[in-house]
Amino acid sequence: MNAPTTTPAPVLSGYLRADGRKGIRNIVVVAYMVECAHHVARLMVNAFPGQPVHLIGFTGCFPNEYADQVMRRLLTHPNVGAVLLVSLGCEGFNKYGLSSAVADSDRPVHTITIQENSGTRPSVSSGVEWISWALEHLAQQTRVPMGLDELVVATICGGSDSTSGISANPAVGVAFDTLIAAGSPCIFEETGELVGCEYHMQRRAVSPELGNAIVETVAKAARYYTIMGHGSFSPGNADGGLTTQEEKSLGAYAKSGSSPIVGILKPGDQPAGGGLYLLDVVPDGEPRFGFPNVSDNAEIVELISCGAHITLFTTGRGSVVGSAISPVIKVCANPQTFERLSDDMDVNAGKILTGEASLEEVGAEIVTAVLDVANGALSRSEDLGHQEFVLTYKQFDAVGPGCFPLRAA
CATH class of the missing domain: 3.40.50.920 (Rossmann fold)
Known part of the structure; x- marks a missing residue:
């Protein structure tokens, strides 16, 4: 029974x-x-x-x-x-x-x-x-009244440095695991920054078919960036101590936590229920409209189009952007950056590096911040009036079959 x-x-x-x-x-x-x-x-x-x-x-x-x-x-x-x-x-x-x-x-x-x-x-x-x-x-x-199973939470990283993958990103992963256990749909993305992690994600997929699709999704991103002649690795990443695309990818991957991956979304698709979803942001077909993600805010918009109420934005170098429509919560990886930009940051994950807090404690702090903002408290970017927005041209094919969330009419 x-x-x-x-x-x-x-x-x-x-x-x-x-x-x-x-x-x-x-x-x-x-x-x-x-x-x-x-x-x-x-x-x-x-x-x-x-x-x-x-x-x-x-x-x-x-x-x-x-x-x-x-x-x-x-x-x-x-x-x-x-x-x-x-x-x-x-x-x-x-x-x-x-x-x-x-x-x-x-x-x-x-x-x-x-x-x-x-x-x-x-x-x-x-x-x-x-x-x-x-x-x-x-x-x-x-x-x-609203339950946690009705709250869609997304994550993105921007202005990453060598601290991102060892403090803020894994702390968001802990928060994601907590929220997913409570029934929340949670979305991670940046397939162009997950190159090399595709087989890790394949093993976490809830079905072999989904696992194979995840591998192909990352391969598509690698092909796209190869054709464009530019990967998702900025001068600021290098200045911040990141040495390779693979190192950056592993840090970005940490944001996803350890929960099973239940589906792939494309911009505009809605989660079918609770669980962890991968958002594919790299266009289908041959490159037609240039570099696929012209800024972090373009990706935040795509996360919001999938229903995200809140976006957790991890940063090591420091980013001050917010977004229209859905609040952005800044999780700062680098304690020195947090000290310089404290008015723009919501959570100091750099405390993990200084020994002031554990990974689990910062993950719990992120969950508390999510609940506070969801109940009406302003995130730092909201309070400062940030409403950045970017929508460009792209091309996507519908996902399927039944193991993936299907685009609603």
Whole structure:
């Protein structure tokens, strides 16, 4: 007889959405459909300093299935309460399909087309008026109980140095194992920085088929970077004491912890349930759009498109970025960096190196930070107003078969 399944007791609270998911933030997103509308959209957002109004957008004029898929996922993310689309009027982005997708999610949505709205000033005025209404509407919503099994947590590393792989990254791995044991879906990525670790991940896969797919995913990344003539290894990594791509890969791999890997995601895919997922961020097919990850923030956006409520960002050299839509928690690997940039860092994993704390203690501190931020406390990047955002052109094929999470319609 099978033991009865239990649902983790609610330890969080969030905003209930029509699809049953819950958000830890309740923001108004202003999304521009092309770079030509960026300035007008920014003027709208600038009218609401310190308020939960975030700016995102797509710079290109020509349509791209990946960008459309990611934008749809972002604007229906559980942290998003209302959406304002800002269009120039002649771009290729399918704003009508996007607006319909948001409306179908039972969120307020409005579109302003600059060419049809008499230009910059009238458009900004109309946008400010609608955002004011949306903020009043969202202020009437209340939080409801939320379990850890409903919280999606992601991780990324940036500005890595020789301390990253021995303090912050394994500490996040400990935190991931704790969260996964409580039912949380957790996502790690950077397949271009996992070269050499593919067979370690293969052994952790829940099925042989998934294990083989993980190996091929990393091989694809290696081929892509070889064709581009540039690996995911920056001058700053070398200055920070990292000596080889393999050394960096092992450090990046430590963020995944020790839990079984239950699936592969591509940008826009949603976790099928709790457990550890690998996000494949390297495009399929031959290189068409240049270097696949132009910055850490482009990858954070892809993690958010997979439903991440919070991203754990490990750094040794120091990075000050945050993100629109979902909070970023900074876990600093290097004690000297933490001392210099303490106002930008949330957790000092450098204490592991100085002997002030154990790996397990810092892992527990990271989990506490996740719970605090999920319940409304501001992360350092949020408090400083960071809302970086990057969405570029890419190309992906759908994953499958049944052992992998399938992209929803």
